[in-house]
Amino acid sequence: MSSGFVESAGSKAQEVAKEDFDRAKVLINDAAKSQSYLYPIKGIVYFLTHRSLWKPLASKLAPTLALSAGVVASMFAFTYLPQLAILVFVNGPLAVFTTVLLVLNESSVIISVISKNFLLQDALLDTFDGTLVSKNATGILSEGRQLKAGGDPIQRLGKIIKSPFSRFSPKALVRYVMYLPLNFIPVVGTVAFILIQGRSRGSSVHDRYFQLKKWSASKRSNWLSEHTGPYTAFGTIATVLELVPIASILFSFTNTVGAALWAADIEAKESEMAQGTAPGLRDAAKRAE
Template identity: 65%
Template sequence: MTGKLDSVKTKAKEVAVEDFNKAKALAEQAAKSRAYLYPIKGIFYFASHSTLWKPLISKLVPTMTLSVGVIAFMFIFAYLPQLSILVLFNGPVAVLTTVLLTLSESSTIITLLSRNFLIHDALVDTFDGVLVARNQTSVVSEGRELRSGNFNDPIAKLGKLIKSPFEKFTPKALIRYVMYLPLNFIPLVGTVLFVVLQGKTRGLSAHTRYFQLKKWSNSKREQWLQENTAPYTAFGTVATLLELIPVASIFFSFTNTVGAALWAADIENNNTSMTEMQTPKGGKDVKKSE
């Protein structure tokens, strides 16, 4: 009996060490890629390029109204019931974790409604506009018409869409969100894990438009994302945290889109420190960074 227990303990230790090493490797890959900086770069780039504001301004009033309405509704009707449950598991910390949970839920609802009904095309224009501003017109031309002329305004160069871009909010994403909700019962650590898992989902969808413009097959895209899960999770986690900020979440949806486009442009230019990122087999679209 003692021998079996020792064997189980040894295997458990081996699994723990293996998982720790995997987590460490992913963390190192994420840090080396510097992908977590792109949401921040997106803020500064967006703020300093007023020509990119047009899509946001055109949708500002309806999206702000939606955001305020959803957040107010959630805190009035959902905060206290959830607090009464989480306080049993998290104690006094539940006041904070419930706020984060309610904001996360509000952000999900706002994203679901706005991306499907309000800002879908505006985000596409923003992504494509950044690529045009970064001299990636050959990439953008694969998905939409571009107007001729030497415009200083990249948005003005955008013509009719050839391909319907970006995946809208899918049922699978909503199911994952509901599955991860119980993590919030774990004090602090659970909330952090919840945000990171949401960040992974958010990050893996960051370049949907880019993959479409590059005409990557589903298998090539999945291979690329699998090989580079850490950088995309790092990007998505920072993007998720920004989009949790009340009312400003829509603004950060646009700046995160700008950040994703800047990242795509850097990949195209082979001008990125993502040394772990490699071209999927069977494709020559992206070179490994030097």
């Protein structure tokens, strides 16, 4: 009986492992096809080559850099050695590096919570909206913002009709703390932790786009479920970029640009599909007559 139980448990474990592997393969294939992982990089290039998009960052640069430097320095001064003492037992010599990643991740979360709630909310919104204007996606943007005539994309931004960027969710903090022990697993655990954070990060990058589309909560949830792979890929790359000390502030803006570029491309594809479908519907209506 004991032997049968062990065999049954082993068989079930193999079945679950195969299901997880197949699901992961599907997610990776979806991410590869969408090329969503490229948008954070595209965001960097687009931001650097469009000076008008620098204005929101420039207005917040000094206080945010001071915040970033202070948080990173304090975290390394007070938390690096205690966490290294713990991780060295499970990671061995690699603990020197995995602890650095852990402290940077923790610093990134603290900086993100403080800056996005108290310093950068309006600036990131202007960056997202300004990128949509730059990509001529003004039709959808008019649902959430008044637009002025003339000037560069940032100068054209008028009064905000709807402000979508929600403040830091307590759930996100709970999820972060809950999965923090993964870092005790050498290398694989740290990678898994970043992927989990990436999935959470990815699920929020299009909050503004969804609001402009006037999507309900259920429709947003369904869309994110259907595109888990692409959003996780984007979120993971964005998370890794924002782990870079001090430069994380810059990458917060370039990631926002990348998210807006992705939204503009989605909108353009939907428009092309609608234009391609409309003639077909008209022909069908004529044939029915």
